[in-house]
Amino acid sequence: MADRRTRPRTGLTREKVIDAALAYVDEHGLAALSNRKLGAALGVEGMTLYYYVPSKAALLDGMVERLLELSAGDLFAEPSGPWTQVVGEFAVELRRLLLDHPAMLTVLATRPAATPASLALLERGIAVLHADGVPLGDALDVLNSVVRWTIGHTLGEVGETPHHEGTEPGPEQFAALDREALPHLAQAFTTGEGLDSERCFRRTLRILLAGYAAELGRAREA
């Protein structure tokens, strides 16, 4: 009989597993993540991971949670300025974070949002708005809207580049099909009008924050 031997203990931790998973999806994409492969990356058999994480769903949740914890500092710099500026910078920072981890973006967008780390982030945001005299309900509307706008926009932005495995949309298909049925879009693709994602993001963000600020200011006068 081949003498089987268990590897000497590797000092694994739930945290180390989750961090390794984050690194793994950053490099290989979300679809490539499996227990056995992640185990191999950690020098361990696949089933070993179940000792630290009860299920794959829990692993994904843990990854979102960890990503938010690690980035909480970057997302909310110390509040200096009116809430519109603080929240605006938060959104810009959040978009950058999501663009840096596109695999996690789809997880974050798909899984329920009421986790400790995201609630803590939300609470910090409310505190910022509260300090400027924004009522609780309005603060939640602002923050929810900004977060969801940022997630929605970044999803679209990442989805433009067809790096999603599966069917390929054909990059030059545009120029061919458009011309007749889609004249406006065809023009946009040649002149490049309205195709700058970052510009669109910042523009709408500005409009959103200015609109809320105006509405809240009006409400306070009355």
Add this chain to the structure above:
Amino acid sequence: MADRRTRPRTGLTREKVIDAALAYVDEHGLAALSNRKLGAALGVEGMTLYYYVPSKAALLDGMVERLLELSAGDLFAEPSGPWTQVVGEFAVELRRLLLDHPAMLTVLATRPAATPASLALLERGIAVLHADGVPLGDALDVLNSVVRWTIGHTLGEVGETPHHEGTEPGPEQFAALDREALPHLAQAFTTGEGLDSERCFRRTLRILLAGYAAELGRAREA
């Protein structure tokens, strides 16, 4: 030997397969969709479906495509009124559609957006704005922003209800943990302030459209 017999032809079509898939995920959820189960629902062996659809990715893309085609009529009623109203009604209708098909929402949000049906929809939108004198680049910004806001918001809205299989967030966890670390959120959960998703959606949508309308109006005067 058991005499195997192939079933008499069922008159299947790519379209029928995709429609059945849409009905299937509406009832059983996206995770439950597999070729064999979908085949069974159609009275056919699983591999048969590959005669109509080249891969599962193509099936998902086809489902999004079909859903948009089927709903294109509802999404854009004939334009009657200023573009802000037409686009606003479009967004409300889109949100309703996505809430009716939450499984498709995650597919739509995750897959690349440049498919024929979505491009056609976009083209129609541009035409509406163009008729009101909105330049091409601005029209694209408006439409992209509204679509992405609607998708982002609805993702969050659907994610609140933890119908996602996997780990359960614990519905009463809130009241317990909050109080100390998350005072504002705790208050929101008791008073219900800022928890009305539809209200938040309409409010932000209104602010968004009004903000863009004002900015575009200002640009035209100059």
Add this chain to the structure above:
DNA sequence: GAGTTTTTCTTGCAGTGCAAGAAGCTGATG
């Protein structure tokens, strides 16, 4: 009828998440 094309099925493969439990490693206790 024979032959062709279209549609369906069978088999098989590599991979997945996970349940159950065996086996090894490690440190505390006698």
Add this chain to the structure above:
DNA sequence: CATCAGCTTCTTGCACTGCAAGAAAAACTC
């Protein structure tokens, strides 16, 4: 030192997935 209890790792096995390859049946054409 030996023993024992725990923690950690591995093995095996199951039901399931998407998909490749090709056999076989059904329907259409002549």
